[in-house]
Amino acid sequence: MSINLLDFDAKGLTGFCAEIGEKPFRARQLLRWIHQAGEADFDAMSDLAKGLREKLSAAAVIEPPKVISDHTASDGTRKWLLSVGAGNGIETVYIPETSRGTLCVSSQVGCALACAFCSTGRQGFNRNLTVAEIIGQLWWANKALAETFKSEAGRERPVTNIVMMGMGEPLTNFENVVTALDLMLDDNAYGLSRRRVTVSTSGIVPAMDRLRERCPVALAVSLHAPNDTLRDQLVPINRKYPIRELLAACERYLQSAPRDFITFEYVMLDGVNDSVAQARELVQLVRDIPCKFNLIPFNPFPDSGFRRSSANAVSRFRDVLMEAGLVTTVRKTRGDDIAAACGQLAGKVLDKTRRIHRSIAEAAG
Secondary structure (H helix, E strand, O other): OOEEHHHOOHHHHHHHHHHOOOOOHHHHHHHHHHHHOOOOOHHHOOOOOHHHHHHHHHHEEOOOOEEEEEEEOOOOOEEEEEEOOOOOEEEEEEEEOOOOEEEEOOOEEEOOOOOOOOHHHHOOEEEEOOHHHHHHHHHHHHHHHHOOOOOOOOOOOOOOEEEEOOOOOHHHOHHHHHHHHHHHHOOOOOOOOHHHEEEEEOOOHHHHHHHHHHOOOEEEEEOOOOOHHHHHHHOHHHHOOOHHHHHHHHHHHOOOOOOOOEEEEEEEEOOOOOOHHHHHHHHHHOOOOOEEEEEEEOOOOOOOOOOEOOHHHHHHHHHHHHHOOOEEEEOOOOOHHHOOOOOOOOOEOOOOOOHHHHHHHHHOO
16 A cells, blocks of 8 residues: 555654655655645656656655535635545635635544534544645645635745634644644745644643643634533533633643734624623633633524524623723634535534434433
């Protein structure tokens, strides 16, 4: 079986080159060809010796996930459904803006955390993505967008920012996600700043500490509630890592973070977590944490059981936070007409957790 070179960061590629009798500088050349040039044909890598190209063709491939569908929303947001085998598909979303292009990357086939308001979690969980399947989303997006997008002045490539906010909980696929992050940051690959790469987590506290030590990038935390009682219902992982432990981990993370604040994500659910009283409770909760809030209008999906908070409710909630000195933005909903908005990504997941059946059994006693 051929080795997929998209699975390797610089260290891994150096090791591979050593195994086939090549010097370390060949790994740097390969990184540039694969990730900067987006080249998958070894014969096109013109500064590699013919003998090396033959070795590579015999032993390796450059193979990102295959595209099942490609949709563009009315606002320019683009969503790809990518095949990861065995009937499973993941979704990747590109969000164009005037001064940047943000790619929302998936880390798992489905998600096991079962957050109540998230379509991805409703699908169940199949498996972690490989490094090639994670970084392959960025590889593919740059290549696909280059064909239809002329880079703006001052922008070298369409994708300038990465958010690990697609399908899955990134920190439960730690090693593969971190290897992909290393490639995103590597100057011989994508050369992104740590400030332009964001990992979003529901609060896997031990893995937050590991990320701080291993590869500190910008951090976003899915908070969604001002107290444990409500968060236990909305974000079940809170029962294992309650808010007090989560906030302590945020404080530790800030010691190494590329930004001097944590972003807290807060989906606005009508009549559930959007009252003025809850906003005031939230202010007290985070008073010792340098942070910013990103309020996210709930994006409906069938049988969710939730409604989007009204514009007035969101404004009142935002005003309480801002009056307390907390920088607060309301996320503009992008791509909802192609189900590409936050919380809507579902892909194609053959659930191995049988979580739906287990939940029904538990509810029945």
